[in-house]
Amino acid sequence: MFVRLTNITFSYADFVPLLRDVELQLAPGWTGVVGYNGAGKTTLLRIIAGEIEPSAGHVRFDPPTARVEVCPQTVETMTAAIANFAATTDGASRRIQGELALTPGELERWPTLSPGERRR
Known part of the structure; x- marks a missing residue:
């Protein structure tokens, strides 16, 4: 499965964009997303998973029927x-x-x- 992001831009309400013109291709296998708190890591993953829509740009899957889910990092309770x-x-x-x-x-x-x- 491949995931391809093209010109992804995202901002909350009328704020300055958190993500701007992101170009990314993820190939099969493991990928780590690292960055400072508030840099947009979770937002990017939620866009890929289809939980939120980007302000601009496209997310494409190959095959188109592929599915991505975000697993929250909370560990206090078993969900x-x-x-x-x-x-x-x-x-x-x-x-x-x-x-x-x-x-x-x-x-x-x-x-x-x-x-x-x-x-x-």
Whole structure:
């Protein structure tokens, strides 16, 4: 799957654009997004996932039926999204669980997991 962003611009309400003319292509595999607090990392990911619309520009997927979801980084409580991911048994989910060395049984130990283990 490829994700291609073309001339992405985004601003909240009438504020100065947080993202301006972003050009990006993501190939299959792992990609890290790093930057200062408030730089627009989460906003960029939410645009890619289709949760918010850019002010300008386009996001294209190849294949067009590809899907991206944002997984919140909160680790205080086990959310329904975490439990659902652990319970999913399709091939793609199992592959990702394997790559991250996740075992659904670890969720039973949620209160004793470190913040890093919970994020993983």
